[in-house]
Amino acid sequence: MSDIPAGLETLDFSFSGGRPVGAFPPVLVGVVGSGNLEVMLEASAGDGCAVRVETSARGFGPIWQAVADDFFARHPIGGVRISINDMGATPAVVSLRLDQAVAELPQGAPS
Amino acid sequence: MISFAECSARERLALLFDARSFHEWIAPAERLTSPHLAQLGVPSAFDDGVAIGRARLDGHEVFVAAQEGEFMGGGVGEVHGAKLVGLLQRAVRDQPEAVVLLAESGGVRLHEANAGLIAVSEVMRAVLDVRAAGIPVLVLIGGANGCFGGMGIVARCADFIVMSDVGRLAMSGPEVIEASHGVEEYDSRDRALVWRTSGGKHRWLIGDCDALVEDDVSAFRAAAVAALKASRPVTLESLEAEHALLDARLHMLPIEADGTDQATQLWRELGIEQADRVPDLDVDAVRALRIA
Numbered sequence: 001m002s003d004i005p006a007g008l009e010t011l012d013f014s015f016s017g018g019r020p021v022g023a024f025p026p027v028l029v030g031v032v033g034s035g036n037l038e039v040m041l042e043a044s045a046g047d048g049c050a051v052r053v054e055t056s057a058r059g060f061g062p063i064w065q066a067v068a069d070d071f072f073a074r075h076p077i078g079g080v081r082i083s084i085n086d087m088g089a090t091p092a093v094v095s096l097r098l099d100q101a102v103a104e105l106p107q108g109a110p111s
Numbered sequence: 112m113i114s115f116a117e118c119s120a121r122e123r124l125a126l127l128f129d130a131r132s133f134h135e136w137i138a139p140a141e142r143l144t145s146p147h148l149a150q151l152g153v154p155s156a157f158d159d160g161v162a163i164g165r166a167r168l169d170g171h172e173v174f175v176a177a178q179e180g181e182f183m184g185g186g187v188g189e190v191h192g193a194k195l196v197g198l199l200q201r202a203v204r205d206q207p208e209a210v211v212l213l214a215e216s217g218g219v220r221l222h223e224a225n226a227g228l229i230a231v232s233e234v235m236r237a238v239l240d241v242r243a244a245g246i247p248v249l250v251l252i253g254g255a256n257g258c259f260g261g262m263g264i265v266a267r268c269a270d271f272i273v274m275s276d277v278g279r280l281a282m283s284g285p286e287v288i289e290a291s292h293g294v295e296e297y298d299s300r301d302r303a304l305v306w307r308t309s310g311g312k313h314r315w316l317i318g319d320c321d322a323l324v325e326d327d328v329s330a331f332r333a334a335a336v337a338a339l340k341a342s343r344p345v346t347l348e349s350l351e352a353e354h355a356l357l358d359a360r361l362h363m364l365p366i367e368a369d370g371t372d373q374a375t376q377l378w379r380e381l382g383i384e385q386a387d388r389v390p391d392l393d394v395d396a397v398r399a400l401r402i403a
Contacts, residue, residue, distance in 0.1 A: 026139065042140055052155055054149075056152060
């Protein structure tokens, strides 16, 4: 048995210096289901990119950090708040959902 | 052709109603989430598994709700149910031309069972209030999770039900019947049995749904458009007629099962031709089989 306590884990990551994406209506992609997640993007002030993850799979903080770093390296966006509800999605699924969310921004995915 | 069953709730809203006409109330960014799930270590959804709002259907103003079957099986929790009730109560006030519910639910969400049970009963009352106001309530059932439990009752409280052949509508779900009555009574893994007794073709043949369509978003849309004026007043006479119909159906089958398939037997008793072939027939062919 794991010694990780039951319950949700909340993780926060933040990045700065991204390209501000400007105002946009909230974007929601994905569904909170087994092995899946939902990602919501909202506009925020400044050039920061704040990521908050609520996940039922505890103890994967370093992997989330790596996925978030990888995302920001691909999409250095700023002025964005990213909120995730996760039910045990794999890193690949998380990355795809993040890409999907960015693609739904009004100006599309920056290259 | 786009499969209704494979769409998410939000994809259905986007595809079924007039383009870009859906305006959501209590959108995900408002974060009106379940107050119960986090205590149980279960992640919440920003919309608590249901999107509500207004939209246009072939130009007609309608109020709509879509349940997301992938989130907790579409289970009705406290907030989810309250959103449905609020939508229906607002319909009584604002008088849209119809209310369209895209139902996909296993019923009450067991994680918040008491609140969910109360919520479902409130949804039923609100549906009847909308009908009493002369506004038709249409229920569209075609999601992979079917429409069961309290939402099954809600559906049957509505004016008009559209189902696809892959859709299912019933009170207790297959696993629940098996758990309570045993696998000899009902084998929930027997997919042919499950669809013979709760699937769209069965519901069509015995008169429990009002339109049978292919698993296609545009077919659902066309059926919903055709049903926009389907208001049916709830009267004592209509209730008594329904009771008489159910009583007659109950007596069509022998009390002791003799091993033959009872769904097929019921179709035969109803006078439906080719009853044996129903599972193999396509939707068009089954649609033509219904007696009046």
